[in-house]
Amino acid sequence: MTTVNLNVNGKDYSVEVDGSTRLLDLLRDSLGLTGTKEGCGEGECGACTVIMDGEIVDSCLVLAFQCEGKEIITIEGVQNGDILHPAQKAFIEKGAVQCGFCIPGMVLATKAIIDKNEEPTDDEIREGLSGNLCRCTGYNKMVEAVHRAVEINKEAK
């Protein structure tokens, strides 16, 4: 067992982990943040997506001890108090949600796209979402939602 110190959604934590604990387990089992889903456990589906120091990662592929001193944002941390993140608002407005299993990862992928690119093209959006599999929506409403999230960001400025 080792202790890892990390910041999740703006809060500092010190958690006991063993060598095989994944970031995904740490989030779900130790911190009770069950918004992050496990789909495949092998880095293919993106359901476990979180943001680590500003970069999208599959939390099933990151070992907990590697998170020492890192800043993590999960789906629970993207909204500002009661105010939804533009990506969340846009997904609702555009009807880009069906069963919802992929949605936490999709929203974080969207956040990562629009944080880095103020004017993403369709191709850039599709590439940005392509690490996240969705069995329900056929992605097109999600692409629209990313465009809408960009607009919401602009309107807020």
Added chain:
Amino acid sequence: MKKRGIGYGCTFYGTGYGNGFPDVSVAEAELNSDGKINVYVGATECGQGSDTIMRQIAAESFGSSVEIINYYSTDTDIMKDSGTAAASRQTYNTGNALRLASEKLKDRVIEKAKDLLNLNTTVGLKIENGEVFLNSFKATKISLSEIASSLGDEKLREEATFVAHSTEMDEETGQGCPYWPYTFGAAAVEVEVDTETGKVDIIRAASAQDVGRAINPELVEGQMDGGFAMGYGYAVFEDLNLKNGKIVNNRFTNYLIPTAMDMPELEKIIIEDPESTGPYGAKGIGEPVMTYVAPAILNAIYDATGVRMTEIPVTPERLLKALKESETK
């Protein structure tokens, strides 16, 4: 070489369990003490949007917005069985049961309003935006909440059952009317086949679906996109590959499904031809929207290459093999 071709596929599809199997949905509606309408429906929401459209159906019966509906679903402790969320049946079957229950409740609410307003008939009474009023003299009115509070301990609650019309097929002749209603749909796709790599890309795509009436067009479009993506995966990517009864491709590293980069933009055409037996004309489209996609893609591959693929998925290996065989013929 890259070759392009266009293909079409179309289907008709029967709603519900079919073939004479009893297809029964029960729903209930109740006037809540604050004048809102409680609705109890056993339809399972698995992402298709039934929670949304059931509320819309109930609200429509009361001429009001969805805000007046308190919606309860999928709790066997407090509601009856609405049947499975399968066979594309919830919108049509349970939607019908709910519409009937709502209308029965509405009749009772109007009856109460008649008494409370000291009228001698319910004729001319209408419900809109949470109020019952006399259509010819709108000042004569009473709100649903006033009606509810006049009831004391009495509860206005109505239940309705909808049984779909379906008959068994004649096994000898295959004749009969196993389903009602049927829904119709078609897809058109343009593909580009790379004859060197065997890869099939979709350049353009359109999907047209008869929905009877679109209760929620946004959700219909979402289903059409989703159905197209599944049909596309079915046609060219998704290969379980059974060996000795075991699934070979049992993980996403080898069982490939379309990603956002594979999925083309889809032109979605919603065709509305109200179904006289449906709730406000609607039919279900859960499954039908995917059924015509793979045939359209295979036809487009044929148009592009002259090779008729008879096995799916059309993986690059299979397509290259078929292209080679056609050359040597």
